[in-house]
Amino acid sequence: MEAIAALGRGTLGTVQILGRSALFILYVLYSAFIPPYRFSKVIKEIEFIGAKSFLIILVTSLFTGMVLALQGYYTLSKFGAEGVLGSAVALSIIRELGPVLCALMVTGRAGSAITAEIGIMKITDQVPALEMMAVEPIKFIISPKVIAALISLPILTAFFDLVGIFGGFLVGVLMLGVNEGSFFGEMIRATEFADIYGGLIKSLAFGFLISWIACFIGYNAKATTEGVSSATTNAVVVTSLSILVIDYVITSVLL
Amino acid sequence: MIRVESLNNKFGHITTANDVSCHFEEKKVTVLLGGSGSGKSTLLKQMVGLGRPDSGSIMFDGRDITKLARKELYELRKKMGMLFQGSALFNSLNIYENIAFPLREHTNLSDSVIKTIIKIKLEMVGLRGVENMMPSQLSGGMTKRVGLARAIVLDPKVVFYDEPTSGLDPIASGVIDKLIVDLNKKLGVTSIVVSHDIDSAFRIADKLIILFYGNLIAEGTPEEIKNSPDPKVRQFITGSPDGPIPFTLTDKDFIEDILID
Numbered sequence: 001m002e003a004i005a006a007l008g009r010g011t012l013g014t015v016q017i018l019g020r021s022a023l024f025i026l027y028v029l030y031s032a033f034i035p036p037y038r039f040s041k042v043i044k045e046i047e048f049i050g051a052k053s054f055l056i057i058l059v060t061s062l063f064t065g066m067v068l069a070l071q072g073y074y075t076l077s078k079f080g081a082e083g084v085l086g087s088a089v090a091l092s093i094i095r096e097l098g099p100v101l102c103a104l105m106v107t108g109r110a111g112s113a114i115t116a117e118i119g120i121m122k123i124t125d126q127v128p129a130l131e132m133m134a135v136e137p138i139k140f141i142i143s144p145k146v147i148a149a150l151i152s153l154p155i156l157t158a159f160f161d162l163v164g165i166f167g168g169f170l171v172g173v174l175m176l177g178v179n180e181g182s183f184f185g186e187m188i189r190a191t192e193f194a195d196i197y198g199g200l201i202k203s204l205a206f207g208f209l210i211s212w213i214a215c216f217i218g219y220n221a222k223a224t225t226e227g228v229s230s231a232t233t234n235a236v237v238v239t240s241l242s243i244l245v246i247d248y249v250i251t252s253v254l255l
Numbered sequence: 256m257i258r259v260e261s262l263n264n265k266f267g268h269i270t271t272a273n274d275v276s277c278h279f280e281e282k283k284v285t286v287l288l289g290g291s292g293s294g295k296s297t298l299l300k301q302m303v304g305l306g307r308p309d310s311g312s313i314m315f316d317g318r319d320i321t322k323l324a325r326k327e328l329y330e331l332r333k334k335m336g337m338l339f340q341g342s343a344l345f346n347s348l349n350i351y352e353n354i355a356f357p358l359r360e361h362t363n364l365s366d367s368v369i370k371t372i373i374k375i376k377l378e379m380v381g382l383r384g385v386e387n388m389m390p391s392q393l394s395g396g397m398t399k400r401v402g403l404a405r406a407i408v409l410d411p412k413v414v415f416y417d418e419p420t421s422g423l424d425p426i427a428s429g430v431i432d433k434l435i436v437d438l439n440k441k442l443g444v445t446s447i448v449v450s451h452d453i454d455s456a457f458r459i460a461d462k463l464i465i466l467f468y469g470n471l472i473a474e475g476t477p478e479e480i481k482n483s484p485d486p487k488v489r490q491f492i493t494g495s496p497d498g499p500i501p502f503t504l505t506d507k508d509f510i511e512d513i514l515i516d
Contacts, residue, residue: 128305129343132336133357133405134329 001046021216024110028215029145031139037247041144042151048067049110049145049211050152056105061160064097065089065167072168073176086183087190089168094191094199098161102246103153103206107239111214114145118218119228127219142219146211153207154200161199198254205250206243213239256281256445257302264297270469271297273310275405277464278470284439286456289466290491296417298466299449303335303415304328307375315413333361336406336444337415340422342398344390344405350377351386362407376404376408379441380434380454396427403434407442414438416448420455428452432459453492457481465491 072088117206121127130137140162165187172178211249257279264272271294279285289295300306304320313320315331321377323331324483344353353372358364362374380400391399399419404415416435420428425451439446450456454461457477465473465488467482473480473488480488490498 022492124341124346125339126345128300129337129339129345131305132303132332133360134331134332135360 006151008069014150020220022211023214024216024219025146025212028138028212029143031136032143032147034139038144041140045144045148046152048113049106049148050156053106053109053152053156056165057102057156057160060101060105061098061163062167063161064101065093065161065164066171068092069168069171069176073172073178082178083182084167084190085172085178085188086185086187089172090165090187090191091195092166094161094195095146095166096247096251098164099153099199099202099206100159100195100243102157102160102203103210103243104240106149106153106156106207107210107214107236107243108196111239112232112236114211115218115221115232116216116228118142118215119223122219122221122223123225123228138219142215144254145215146208149207149211150204151207153210154203157199158201194236194254198250201254202247202250205246209242209246210219210239213242256316257447258300259298259316260314262298262301262303262308262313264294264308264311264469266289266297266471267296270294272301272311273469274470275311275466277474279445279447279464281445282439283444283461284435284448284459284466286448286450286460287464287466288450288453288491289454290451292468293466294469295449295451295466299415299417300393302447303337304332332345332420333409334412335415336409336411336413338399338406338417338419342390342395342402342417344402346390349387349389350382350393350401352431353390353401354408357405357409363464372408373404379407380404381430392450394427395422395429399423399427399431400434402456403431403438407444411444412413414448418450418452418506419448420452422451426456431455435459453494467491474482493513 004144010058072085073082076082076085076088118127121141125241127141130140146181169183173180173183217231217235217238218228221227259275259277259279262272262275264270264401269292275294275298287295287298289347297306301308302315302320302342304323307321311321316334318327318331320328320331344350344516350354351373355369356374366475373386374383377385380403382397382400382404385393385397385401388456390401393401403414419431419435423431435446435448436459448456448459457480460477463475463477464471467487473483474487475483480492483489487499
């Protein structure tokens with residue numbers, strides 16, 4: 001009996017958190033559209049979420065593309081199909097690895113920092129201080145972050161795709177000797193606009209997800225040192241898992 | 256100015272306010288005194304609308320803070336300044352931008368006017384010249400003074416101080432005490448101070464209110480409080496560990512507790 005009650009409590013708790021987070025993000029989006037607009041805050045957040053993630057995205061994408069070419073060559077050469085290596089690399093990156101890996105890296109770098117920043121603002125009373133100065137904290141702190149993530153993620157993903165394909169080219173063409181013409185020819189032939197468009201949708205969804213979860217968990221963190229550290233961990237774990245789940249959902253809908 | 260009427264509030268089974276009624280007079284310094292867990296900080300939060308009580312009302316300028324919509328509350332907050340216990344400066348902004356923040360948010364003043372205002376406010380707290388420093392470069396006492404400059408930058412009618420002297424050395428505490436009294440006189444603001452620092456409270460208060468586990472146990476001028484015969488008040492101002500306010504949490508007998516277990 002106690003077990004059933006506990007199950008019920010757990011479920012209710014989860015549903016309640018989901019509901020609260022939904023209301024939270026609706027309010028965040030609503031306040032983003034009400035003046036005064038905070039363009040300079042958004043630019044600052046794009047610098048933090050986007051520009052400062054650039055280097056790790058560069059490294060991640062380069063090596064992802066390179067290892068894809070290596071693995072792809074090994075597999076494809078068994079069927080004598082090395083010629084389609086270009087399309088294999090491009091499609092896996094554009095459709096799948098670009099948006100997902102990019103989002104996971106941004107989660108680790110910026111998502112955790114967002115949660116910690118908001119949590120620390122709570123501990124040090126900066127959030128109530130904003131309220132006391134008659135500035136809406138959600139509008140001031142959170143909305144710019146969500147907008148910035150929505151702008152940053154597609155751009156980062158585009159760079160990921162580009163550099164990833166370049167990495168594939170380095171290994172496939174320059175190192176393993178796949179014919180350059182067939183590498184790019186096959187790539188262009190096989191890649192459709194829908195593939196790119198699908199990747200874009202994913203990156204938008206992930207940008208939304210990252211900022212939503214990181215901000216919600218940070219904003220609801222307990223105002224203690226422990227509270228913030230566990231909130232930061234939670235934010236990364238929950239975001240990463242959600243990205244993988246949502247990725248499957250979007251893929252299955254788009255296919 | 257602010258009138259608290261039959262305020263009741265509970266968190267779980269901890270009572271933070273039990274039918275508390277009190278009055279904070281205009282242009283006076285009123286100190287809300289109490290130990291940790293006495294409900295004084297909660298009361299302060301509720302007076303500024305950062306929390307809502309279970310029942311009762313808090314009249315500010317004839318309007319009930321506990322029933323205002325967010326928009327009206329924000330409008331009213333422009334007449335309030337608050338110095339937080341940890342100063343609550345934005346650590347990503349320098350001192351100048353911290354103090355300028357409310358001005359940039361709520362006025363259309365030009366940069367040169369803002370600059371002048373900030374100089375005046377910093378002079379009031381004796382810190383002209385720190386404009387370009389970051390909050391992390393200042394000592395605790397100095398950040399409090401910057402926090403105070405920010406709290407008064409919009410020329411509020413009421414300034415709230417949450418534990419203004421806690422964590423400060425005696426000299427820095429003395430400076431804050433002096434500032435509270437000075438600003439009260441010079442600016443004619445109503446000052447409401449939450450504190451557990453008895454010495455500081457007696458130095459600055461026009462009126463003292465003592466809270467004890469959610470109950471208002473004394474109210475009066477420093478003289479009246481000093482001469483109060485109430486044993487609870489006496490225990491509080493002399494700081495004795497045991498008395499009507501018990502040292503141990505439970506009234507279970509110690510020996511019994513050990514033996515029966």
